[in-house]
Amino acid sequence: MWPEMHLFADGIPDRARTTALRAAAEPLDGPRVAGLARIAADLGVWLIPGSVCELGDDGELFNTAVVMSPDGEPAASYRKIFPWRPTEPWTPGDRLCVFDIDGVGRFGLCICFDSWFPEVSRNLAWLGAETIINVVKTTTADRPQELVIARANAITQQVNFLSVNAAAPVGTGCSAAFGPQGEPLGHLDDSRPGTIRVVLSGDEVHRVRRQGTAGVTRPWAFFRPGDRPVDLPAYRGSIDPTTWNRD
Amino acid sequence: MWPEMHLFADGIPDRARTTALRAAAEPLDGPRVAGLARIAADLGVWLIPGSVCELGDDGELFNTAVVMSPDGEPAASYRKIFPWRPTEPWTPGDRLCVFDIDGVGRFGLCICFDSWFPEVSRNLAWLGAETIINVVKTTTADRPQELVIARANAITQQVNFLSVNAAAPVGTGCSAAFGPQGEPLGHLDDSRPGTIRVVLSGDEVHRVRRQGTAGVTRPWAFFRPGDRPVDLPAYRGSIDPTTWNRD
Numbered sequence: 023m024w025p026e027m028h029l030f031a032d033g034i035p036d037r038a039r040t041t042a043l044r045a046a047a048e049p050l051d052g053p054r055v056a057g058l059a060r061i062a063a064d065l066g067v068w069l070i071p072g073s074v075c076e077l078g079d080d081g082e083l084f085n086t087a088v089v090m091s092p093d094g095e096p097a098a099s100y101r102k103i104f105p106w107r108p109t110e111p112w113t114p115g116d117r118l119c120v121f122d123i124d125g126v127g128r129f130g131l132c133i134c135f136d137s138w139f140p141e142v143s144r145n146l147a148w149l150g151a152e153t154i155i156n157v158v159k160t161t162t163a164d165r166p167q168e169l170v171i172a173r174a175n176a177i178t179q180q181v182n183f184l185s186v187n188a189a190a191p192v193g194t195g196c197s198a199a200f201g202p203q204g205e206p207l208g209h210l211d212d213s214r215p216g217t218i219r220v221v222l223s224g225d226e227v228h229r230v231r232r233q234g235t236a237g238v239t240r241p242w243a244f245f246r247p248g249d250r251p252v253d254l255p256a257y258r259g260s261i262d263p264t265t266w267n268r269d
Numbered sequence: 270m271w272p273e274m275h276l277f278a279d280g281i282p283d284r285a286r287t288t289a290l291r292a293a294a295e296p297l298d299g300p301r302v303a304g305l306a307r308i309a310a311d312l313g314v315w316l317i318p319g320s321v322c323e324l325g326d327d328g329e330l331f332n333t334a335v336v337m338s339p340d341g342e343p344a345a346s347y348r349k350i351f352p353w354r355p356t357e358p359w360t361p362g363d364r365l366c367v368f369d370i371d372g373v374g375r376f377g378l379c380i381c382f383d384s385w386f387p388e389v390s391r392n393l394a395w396l397g398a399e400t401i402i403n404v405v406k407t408t409t410a411d412r413p414q415e416l417v418i419a420r421a422n423a424i425t426q427q428v429n430f431l432s433v434n435a436a437a438p439v440g441t442g443c444s445a446a447f448g449p450q451g452e453p454l455g456h457l458d459d460s461r462p463g464t465i466r467v468v469l470s471g472d473e474v475h476r477v478r479r480q481g482t483a484g485v486t487r488p489w490a491f492f493r494p495g496d497r498p499v500d501l502p503a504y505r506g507s508i509d510p511t512t513w514n515r516d
Contacts, residue, residue: 140421
């Protein structure tokens with residue numbers, strides 16, 4: 023698992039960068055993704071090579087996280103819904119993405135600034151994700167805030183949450199992984215390049231949801247028969263008690 | 270501003286507690302709230318005496334935060350939407366609450382476990398709250414998680430967020446206030462009773478929204494003309510680009 027746009031030297035947000043990205047953009051059935059899939063197959067691993075610059079059917083540029091299976095197949099892809107505007111040139115994606123690894127569990131994908139919108143993590147967890155993978159390229163001084171958000175996403179959604187940030191000289195590093203009670207599972211202390219090995223447990227996610235955070239708190243078990251929907255005007259929607267609970 | 274259920278000795282969650290709460294419950298036009306309003310008038314202050322046990326029209330028990338103006342008037346009330354189940358006997362409330370103090374700004378109310386649902390803070394901020402007041406009575410070992418969530422709510426919503434927890438011997442204390450970049454504005458270090466004096470700035474909330482967290486990040490300025498809605502299946506709703514942006 024690598025950071026956002028790991029294969030693209032797009033450090034300086036100017037017109038030249040956008041020109042370079044456009045020149046490098048390929049559709050997902052192009053040679054870059056095929057090459058990445060071959061690498062996954064050669065190594066026999068699941069591979070998330072960060073996100074890539076995807077050329078859309080209408081010439082759009084998408085920031086797209088891709089997942090390669092050990093069979094050498096593109097297994098999932100996700101277009102960043104919340105580009106970091108106004109700096110980034112990406113057209114926003116329009117759909118959430120979860121994918122399954124047989125015998126392991128369900129994963130949700132998001133990219134960098136997506137994590138600042140709790141709706142993304144909430145909806146990925148609601149769709150069944152036990153682990154949310156956030157590939158990141160944060161170059162700015164708000165990495166400390168982003169780590170608070172990452173941990174809170176793990177706690178509120180009772181999921182594993184992985185914040186995989188680009189290292190120096192491009193990014194501010196400090197990648198981190200949190201478990202479903204917000205417990206640190208692994209981290210890098212600074213911006214230097216490094217590797218984190220994390221053992222994730224879907225069983226632990228479900229145990230925490232059943233027994234509660236700190237043995238007591240169960241947000242995914244809130245609703246009871248007869249409860250009314252919780253109206254949420256910001257979304258012109260609501261939480262439907264009949265579709266909420268899960269463990 | 271006092272913690273959740275500050276005037277009620279409801280430490281032990283059993284049938285006797287529910288009986289005692291029912292015996293103490295009053296409608297909001299009862300003598301307890303009138304007495305609290307007189308205290309606010311006598312002192313010439315805005316007063317949030319924690320939350321009270323409200324008797325509903327149909328005999329329900331609500332956990333209701335009340336706000337008294339310096340004129341001695343009940344200025345706002347909010348019924349906890351997410352009681353901490355299964356322990357608490359409260360009927361859930363069904364509406365969000367923001368209120369204005371002329372010349373100061375707009376405030377949103379929430380109670381304890383409400384903070385674990387990012388939807389509550391999001392919707393209060395979307396309704397214009399610059400400061401979110403979370404009155405809390407957390408007695409359990411997940412206060413550290415709650416503080417991470419409080420800070421993340423401040424950061425993601427770019428609001429002031431006040432987590433006012435009950436002290437020992439009932440609660441775990443560690444009350445804290447965070448500004449719109451998640452910066453600590455004041456806190457108590459442990460469970461001992463104490464007072465925090467915080468100077469809050471609505472101007473700072475709007476400055477951070479305009480200039481960005483760490484001078485760069487502006488989640489409330491995300492959308493542009495022509496953007497499509499972001500579909501959020503968990504709410505059977507969406508983020509509507511035309512009603513989102515604010516500063």
